[in-house]
Amino acid sequence: MNEDRFELTVLGTRGSMAVSGPEYAIFGGATSCYQIRAGKETIFLDGGSGLACAQADFPHPPVVFLSHLHLDHLMGLGMYSRLSARGKYTEIAVPVRNGEDPAALLDGLYSPPYWPLKLTKYAGDVRIVPLRLPVSVGELLVDGLLGCHPGDCEIFRVSWRGRSLVYMTDYEPGELTEEEAIAFAKGADWILYDGQYTEREYLGKKGFGHSTAECGLRFMRQCGAGHMLIIHHDPLSTDEELLRREAALGLPEVRYARQGDVIRIDG
Ligand SMILES: [Zn+2]
Numbered sequence: 552m553n554e555d556r557f558e559l560t561v562l563g564t565r566g567s568m569a570v571s572g573p574e575y576a577i578f579g580g581a582t583s584c585y586q587i588r589a590g591k592e593t594i595f596l597d598g599g600s601g602l603a604c605a606q607a608d609f610p611h612p613p614v615v616f617l618s619h620l621h622l623d624h625l626m627g628l629g630m631y632s633r634l635s636a637r638g639k640y641t642e643i644a645v646p647v648r649n650g651e652d653p654a655a656l657l658d659g660l661y662s663p664p665y666w667p668l669k670l671t672k673y674a675g676d677v678r679i680v681p682l683r684l685p686v687s688v689g690e691l692l693v694d695g696l697l698g699c700h701p702g703d704c705e706i707f708r709v710s711w712r713g714r715s716l717v718y719m720t721d722y723e724p725g726e727l728t729e730e731e732a733i734a735f736a737k738g739a740d741w742i743l744y745d746g747q748y749t750e751r752e753y754l755g756k757k758g759f760g761h762s763t764a765e766c767g768l769r770f771m772r773q774c775g776a777g778h779m780l781i782i783h784h785d786p787l788s789t790d791e792e793l794l795r796r797e798a799a800l801g802l803p804e805v806r807y808a809r810q811g812d813v814i815r816i817d818g
């Protein structure tokens with residue numbers, strides 16, 4: 552790729568669990584994983600099953616930032632080919648509370664009997680570190696804010712040369728955090744917003760930690776963002792349903808994320 556770009560690739564945008572079948576051909580079935588490249592740097596936001604198909608070679612070693620530890624955001628880590636490539640360094644930044652050991656948290660899933668091998672035992676040079684924000688990866692700056700979700704979930708703001716995107720997966724608007732979230736996302740070029748439910752579905756799913764495209768739209772306007780990608784599609788939402796919702800919104804600046812989308816953030 553042209554290294555003078557700030558670019559997002561959607562590797563997986565399904566929420567809760569992976570799905571497959573012809574009814575998911577357009578939006579994809581892999582769970583949350585987003586690749587961001589800027590200059591020589593690469594980061595991933597979340598390690599859902601979309602990470603299993605990510606490329607392994609980059610000019611500089613990538614960092615995988617995990618928003619939280621729900622399975623749909625971790626299930627691709629064990630199958631990411633770079634972790635098995637001898638001599639290749641990969642960092643995984645894990646949100647921790649109360650001084651927990653970040654490697655031990657991932658071992659809870661990636662160790663027998665649930666998985667054959669701990670990630671740190673793979674042939675690659677895998678380092679699991681506590682997530683500490685803000686942090687710089689070359690010229691990329693990653694900042695965070697805790698959002699409203701069962702067990703918490705980090706909202707990320709990723710900036711490069713004056714442009715930025717805000718990643719709000721697994722986010723439910725809550726009165727306490729909403730104003731802070733608006734301030735945090737102010738003026739972003741792109742917002743990736745959890746729109747798993749319709750307004751009607753949401754009435755029966757309050758407290759599940761997800762939101763709607765309509766809430767995203769209000770949020771986008773309140774913080775003056777330029778564009779929005781609706782993410783974290785429900786496993787039951789088929790292509791037909793998501794296309795219908797997208798058409799009903801009818802806004803060129805709002806798109807339902809499709810697995811495989813490549814978006815210039817600085818474009
Ligand atoms: Zn999720």
Ligand SMILES: [Zn+2]
Nearest residue numbers: 619621700721
């Ligand atoms: Zn979650």
